[in-house]
Amino acid sequence: MSKVVIKAENIAKQYRLGLVGTGTVRDDLKRWWYQMRGKEDPFLKIGEANDRSSKGNSDYVWSLRDINFEINQGDSVGIIGRNGAGKSTLLKILSQVTQPTTGKIFTKGRIASLLEVGTGFHPEMTGRENIYLNGAILGMRKQEITRKFDEIVAFSGVERYIDTPVKRYSSGMYVRLAFAVAAHLESEILIVDEVLAVGDAEFQKKCLGKMNDVSKGEGRTVLFVSHNMAAVKSLCNKGIVLEHGKVVFNSDAESAVNYYLERESFEKLSYNKHELSDFYNSEKIKINSIELSSENFFSIENKTFLKVNYVVLEKMNAFNFSLVLKDFNEVVIFNSISSVIEISQGNYETIFEIPENFLNDNKYKLRLIFVNQSKIIVDLDDILSWNAIESQERKVNWFGKIVGVVRPEFNWITNKIE
Known part of the structure; x- marks a missing residue:
């Protein structure tokens, strides 16, 4: 029979933002008054979950709540x-x-x-x-x-x-x-x-x-x-x-x-298309959308295309893309860098092609970087994800157990949209 060495029962931890301790004499007196009457600490009933993505309205946050194991x-x-x-x-x-x-x-x-x-x-x-x-x-x-x-x-x-x-x-x-x-x-x-x-x-x-x-x-x-x-x-x-x-x-x-x-x-990447018109703007470039497509439900036996639609707001010399493909364990599969181009103002679409029979049956996510004169102007990490699917009829294992960064030659095609 297994021996339990750690047991947590209804663990919770509350913090008051911006202050040390209870914060004010009024809070201390209120806590003391409730305690004297045998009532529960009033500050345990208030507070918000520790969600760093939202501002919140309470001065109290629960760093932990209802932890049992x-x-x-x-x-x-x-x-x-x-x-x-x-x-x-x-x-x-x-x-x-x-x-x-x-x-x-x-x-x-x-x-x-x-x-x-x-x-x-x-x-x-x-x-x-x-x-x-x-x-x-x-x-x-x-x-x-x-x-x-x-x-x-x-x-x-x-x-x-x-x-x-x-x-x-x-x-x-x-x-x-x-x-x-x-x-x-x-x-x-x-x-x-x-x-x-x-x-x-x-x-x-x-x-x-x-x-x-x-x-x-x-x-x-x-x-x-x-x-x-x-x-x-x-x-x-x-x-x-x-x-x-x-x-x-x-x-x-x-x-x-x-x-x-x-x-x-x-939760963030439950799609193979990301609309970015309200997501990112810079002085040099505005990205409208990033989209993945395949000829047959992202089968590894077919090509996969990454399409980036963006607006160049000012002329740029030495402009290029860098794409990093990772699996869901954060292992980098490859890093591809486009050729350097000179780009003027206007609306553009850039297409990146992943060849057929290149990936294993796995889940992948993309990091897309926009570079101007060796300086990163936009870095979109984990912007898209998808499942590369291998059919039952054909088992392909192109890279096998190889891990690490490789830089194969892929096609990058950039067209100006009139």
Whole structure:
């Protein structure tokens, strides 16, 4: 039978915007008066969801609300969601950095947390001194730190600078050392926020390998926040999706990632045509629409065309397009750059052609960049998405397992519309 090591019951966290604490004496007196009469805190009844896309009318927002879940020993859990969804707030509550406004958190075992770059570091102290300081903050005894010291330093890769004050470290060196300490603490629960994005690719790979060893090899519990969906899929066996401070999906990692990507992308990109007349205007160009079309329902056996309709407001020299095609795991499939042209004022249509039998059966999204004299004037990321479908009669796998950026020669055709 699985052993529950983390349990959240009706967790909620409320913040008051722009102020620290309750804010005013009047609010304090009102809260005290309700409490004296045995009534519920009046400020728990008000507030809005933490939706960063809307302005809102209340001074109170719920960063988290109605959070319930259980995590078993040995689980590796990916917590995913948009910026502002409440991921970091949840990890702070689990790490006991802050208390929930309502609800309870039950944890069993020692917790090692890596929430921000340099958490627990003193800038005037050396790397060696900060290892002991940070280890003590995380609950390690001095003998335990000394026993693991060489291993921590070797993993961090900052041995040459270990007796240098950490204020002279780069952010990457900070996170290397901080992660090395947290990962080598013999804790039952390891909590890692999106700090690994600071490190280089080699160190990120090393960190993911270490977390994999901690979870699968040592049977410890890992909570991992990341926007790298491929890493979440490979590292985690469970996934929790947060949206506006609420749990909207809780299942296995692959299902959670697929749910998030489809919800995130198709909420904005549930079409293969985007009207942009009211979406974007600049001094040089106004984009009317961007549209994808195919001869047969986006079959990979047929050509796919991207049509861009736009108005050039002033003459531009050295004008060109850059198109980036990605899958829903944010893996770049290719990057194509059009030839440089001189373009005058007027209405134009540019057509980009993806040849037949080029893509795999998958979901894709586009980033389209308008460039003038090597400067980006419009950057439309994730502007369109679509499913490339492979027929049952013909199985085509043009690129197989190849990933990375390639720059094939594609056709870009620009015509002026009279």
